[in-house]
Amino acid sequence: MQSLSQKEYKNEFVSAFDGDDSGDLKPRQTPGVLYSKTVPTPVKKPEVLAWSEELAQELGIEKPTDQKDVDVLGGNHVAPSMYPYAACYAGHQFGNWAGQLGDGRAITLGEWEAPDGKSWELQLKGAGMTPYSRRADGRAVLRSSVREYLMSEAMHYLGVPTTRALSLVSTGDQVLRDMFYNGNPGYEPGAIVMRVAPSFLRFGSFEMPAARRENENLRKLVDWTIDRYYPHLQGEGRILAWFKEIMEKTALLMVDWMRVGFVHGVMNTDNMSILGLTIDYGPYSFLDDYDPDFTPNTTDLPGRRYAFGKQANIAYWNLGCLASAIAPLLEGTEELVAILETYPDFFHGKYYAMMGDKLGLDQVQATDQELITRFTQTLYTLNLDMTIFFQLLIDLPQEVGTEEDVVAHFQPSFYRDLEKGERAMLLSLITDYAARLSANTGPREAAAQKMRKANPRFILRNYLLHQAIEELEKGENQLFLKLQAALKDPYSRNHDEFFAKRPDWASQKAGCSMLSCSS
Known part of the structure; x- marks a missing residue:
């Protein structure tokens, strides 16, 4: 295990390509280069709010024990072997060519070689201005940083390819944000996430030199x-x-x-x-x-x-x-x-094939595609909770029973009462599904095992995130810690206190239903 402040970092990307070495943070076009040297802007008081111990173990990174290591996570200290930079890239945004974009609030510190020889880029998000910040300040707020930290790790444990998050640090600074771009800005607590990936190269990295x-x-x-x-x-x-x-x-x-x-x-x-x-x-x-x-x-x-x-x-x-x-x-x-x-x-x-796994089918035949389509149509028409519905499907009795039995079984996934025709629609689907499942070549338990691996029981719902953020802003972290534990075990029943539908109050509450790009 090595400390963040004493590690000898690699800088193979910046060594391979031309960059703007001036260190000038003034927003500008940077033709001919793929990055610009960008030293993080110090913050008032960096404090570690969260640390991903499992990721740290994998990378061989020692948990911060002194202020210098914390200062690395907060952008207040750059190790001698680091070459911090912001990448230059372009992109199509909402279908329109946007030209040069670049890392507006992300700064890559260097490349960390793990014990297995693999190299990982360590990047701070929210560490201050870069040449690509345009009219922004390069900072991030606690709200968006909590969301990035938790969801990066949640997706990893769900088995979805993702960048990772090593740490979440509060900055002690206040950041001005207009959460919904509606002319109502307000100050929010600042934060920085250290995110980790083999590479942060994106499609836009190649669009930039091509366009020029x-x-x-x-x-x-x-x-x-x-x-x-x-x-x-x-x-x-x-x-x-x-x-x-x-x-x-x-x-x-x-x-x-x-x-x-x-x-x-x-x-x-x-x-x-x-x-x-x-x-x-x-x-x-x-x-x-x-x-x-x-x-x-x-x-x-x-x-x-x-x-x-x-x-x-x-x-x-x-x-x-x-x-x-x-x-x-x-x-x-x-x-x-x-x-x-x-x-x-x-x-x-x-x-x-994936939907076949979610339904526990031994193999997906051509005729099964119609059944799969019926499932998604029924879920949509009946406004069923996706996660809860598939969990209830795993526990479906071998004998389907009456319409009343089926409706009662799936009741926990309903956001409203079903009409007569909708109840019949659900019964028809489940009856046909049970018949198809009985045609599997393997035992019923094999189908259930396949379904448990494909269908998460815990997901990081927006209303839970919102509640955790509100608590953290008040200096409380109980829900945050519970969510951090639950996201590491999303296919088990060990965290069923969160196995529930979105509550009615969250349907219209800002930050629970709709968010902006600043989220």
């Missing part, structure tokens, strides 16, 4: 990325093979999001990881009642571009942007387009 026609930088970045993160790809066709792997990783990520009911909320190309990770947690949410048109992001209204049911198609669109960015490196685009066009079939194959 910096083909030498583009080729160098592609070659470096493949050599470092896809070293098994060799030969003349490796750029195409690389794109195919990114396409498949992205599709699999979308399938995982659909499996657990996660809605990212702002799937711009600058928020799409080149490694297929969930990245940049902002106005996200899990589904409560199943609704493919649900978006938690106020900025995404009224079009709902990033709604739950559209995420797979948006990923396809974003992959098209990445394909356009790397196209100048290829002699023609026919093969690139052909790979991209395999996405729908690849995604749907994985999606139906």
Whole structure:
């Protein structure tokens, strides 16, 4: 185990590429470079609120015991071997080209080599101004930092590819924020998250040099990325093979999001990881009642571009942007387009297999696709709680029983009373499902085991997050600690105090139902 302040850090990204070494934090365009040196701006009083012990053990990082290590987490100390920087990238935001964006409130400190030889980028989010902050202050508030810290770790334990969070630090400073961009700003307590990933490269990292026609930088970045993160790809066709792997990783990520009911909320190309990770947690949410048109992001209204049911198609669109960015490196685009066009079939194959696991089917046959579609239609029509419904499905008696029995069994997942036709719809679905389940080649318990692995029992619902944030702002952390424990064990029944629907009061409360990009 090594301390954060005494570690010898690697800086292979900044060593490989040209950057702006001036250290000037003035917001500006930075053509020709992939990063700008950015030293964190010190805060008043950094204090550790949370520490991910399991991640620290994996990385070989010693828990902070002196102020110098805490100061690293708060941006008040930069170790001698660190080269802190903000990355330069571009992106399409809400379907429109936004040009240069970059790390506006994230600063990468350096690369930490773990005991197993793997390298991890350590990045502070909320550590102050960068050349890419534009009109913002580069800071983060406790509200958004708690959400990022907890959800990063929650997704990891759900088995969804994600960036991780090592620490949550309060800064002792107040930060001015207009939570809903409605002209009502207010001061909130500041905080910083140290987030960790093998790389924070994103689709927009490649869009930037492509847009500026910096083909030498583009080729160098592609070659470096493949050599470092896809070293098994060799030969003349490796750029195409690389794109195919990114396409498949992205599709699999979308399938995982659909499996657990996660809605990212702002799937711009600058928020799409080149490694297929969930990245940049902002106005996200899990589904409560199943609704493919649900978006938690106020900025995404009224079009709902990033709604739950559209995420797979948006990923396809974003992959098209990445394909356009790397196209100048290829002699023609026919093969690139052909790979991209395999996405729908690849995604749907994985999606139906995932839904088969959620339903406990031994294998998904062509005829099962109609049954799967009926499930999602019924969930939507009846406004059923997605997580609770699938948990109740695991415990469905072998003998279905009457309409009254079925309605009573699934009652805990209802957000309203069902009408007569809806009760009949539910009974018909469950009766047909029970018949299909009985046709499995294996025993019923094998199906139940498969379902338990695919269906989380605990999800980090927005109203729980909101309550935990309110308590932390008052100096209390009991709920925060409970949620931190529960998210590490989401498939068990060990935390059933949280196995409940969203309460009525949370449906309209700010921060529980809808959020903004500042969340």
